[in-house]
Amino acid sequence: MRYIGAHVSASGGVEHTPQRAHSIGANCMQIFGGSPVRWSAPLPSQETIKKFQEEREQWGIEKVFMHAPYLINLASPKEKLQTLSRELLLKHGKIADALGVDGVIFHIGSRGDMEQDKAHAIIIKALKKVLQHTKDTAILMENTAGAGNLVGDTLEELTSLYTTIDDPRLGICIDTAHAFASGMIHDYSTKELDIFFSEVKRGVGINALKAIHLNDSKTEAGSRKDRHENIGEGKIGKERIQRFVQRKEIKDIPPILEVPGFDNEGPDRKNIDRVISYVT
Ligand code: ZN
Ligand code: MN
Ligand code: MN
Numbered sequence: 001m002r003y004i005g006a007h008v009s010a011s012g013g014v015e016h017t018p019q020r021a022h023s024i025g026a027n028c029m030q031i032f033g034g035s036p037v038r039w040s041a042p043l044p045s046q047e048t049i050k051k052f053q054e055e056r057e058q059w060g061i062e063k064v065f066m067h068a069p070y071l072i073n074l075a076s077p078k079e080k081l082q083t084l085s086r087e088l089l090l091k092h093g094k095i096a097d098a099l100g101v102d103g104v105i106f107h108i109g110s111r112g113d114m115e116q117d118k119a120h121a122i123i124i125k126a127l128k129k130v131l132q133h134t135k136d137t138a139i140l141m142e143n144t145a146g147a148g149n150l151v152g153d154t155l156e157e158l159t160s161l162y163t164t165i166d167d168p169r170l171g172i173c174i175d176t177a178h179a180f181a182s183g184m185i186h187d188y189s190t191k192e193l194d195i196f197f198s199e200v201k202r203g204v205g206i207n208a209l210k211a212i213h214l215n216d217s218k219t220e221a222g223s224r225k226d227r228h229e230n231i232g233e234g235k236i237g238k239e240r241i242q243r244f245v246q247r248k249e250i251k252d253i254p255p256i257l258e259v260p261g262f263d264n265e266g267p268d269r270k271n272i273d274r275v276i277s278y279v280t
Helices: 014-023 046-058 079-099 116-132 155-165 176-182 190-202 237-245 269-279
Strands: 005-007 028-032 063-067 103-107 138-142 170-175 209-214 255-257
Touching: 005 063, 014 028, 014 046, 028 255, 046 079, 063 079, 063 209, 079 103, 079 116, 103 170, 103 209, 116 138, 116 155, 138 155, 138 209, 155 170, 155 190, 170 176, 176 209, 190 237, 209 237, 237 269, 255 269
Parallel strands: 005 028, 005 255, 028 063, 063 103, 103 138, 138 170, 170 209, 209 255
Antiparallel strands: none
């Protein structure tokens, strides 16, 4: 069995999410652990945790990731925002531990005018603290599309942060649309993917790659713009996405769809069926 996942809405409570994922044909999922645009997030009650775990079991959801709020900017030039960001990421790590999910995926943030070395020092300190105060969940840095001095638009940068922090619970999530927009993977040719995966192996190691955000892109390679498109409908396109998902290096890594959906209601069965058809 191959993993296939999607971001699903947690409206009404996380306990509703496993059924939602199952209803579109997913066996893995991503959820928000709280409002994506608020600085606070409550820990789930014991009752919610129990219900969530029962539902997850019932609907056969193998891997679950939480996406942290977009507000997080660990490298903000504003100290106040650095602190709030670190605390909010830590809170999500604690929610992930409480729910027993596999990892928290987050965007590192924009360093603005701050020098890279200085920004990295701040990020490293924050992530060490988050790792120190969480137990089991993986903490996964997502690559970005790259506009506005966003941290994490190259494999080198993610690798440098990863190897400096040196913690088995730290990992990465590669978003195919962001990789295309940033130029990290700009043509998805076999040759380019050979190089990409050998750099992943040499850098963080394939074990640190815990999730894939599988999205097509509305914008061109190198555009540095983050606009997701349905699978096979965008500028990456069927052939290149297929070449990527067929790579043996990621056969056990769940692809999670964050696509607009054909009815604009988020990831749907049609997108999932496409990915399944690409790998079978
Ligand atoms: Zn993300
Ligand atoms: Mn993503
Ligand atoms: Mn995006």
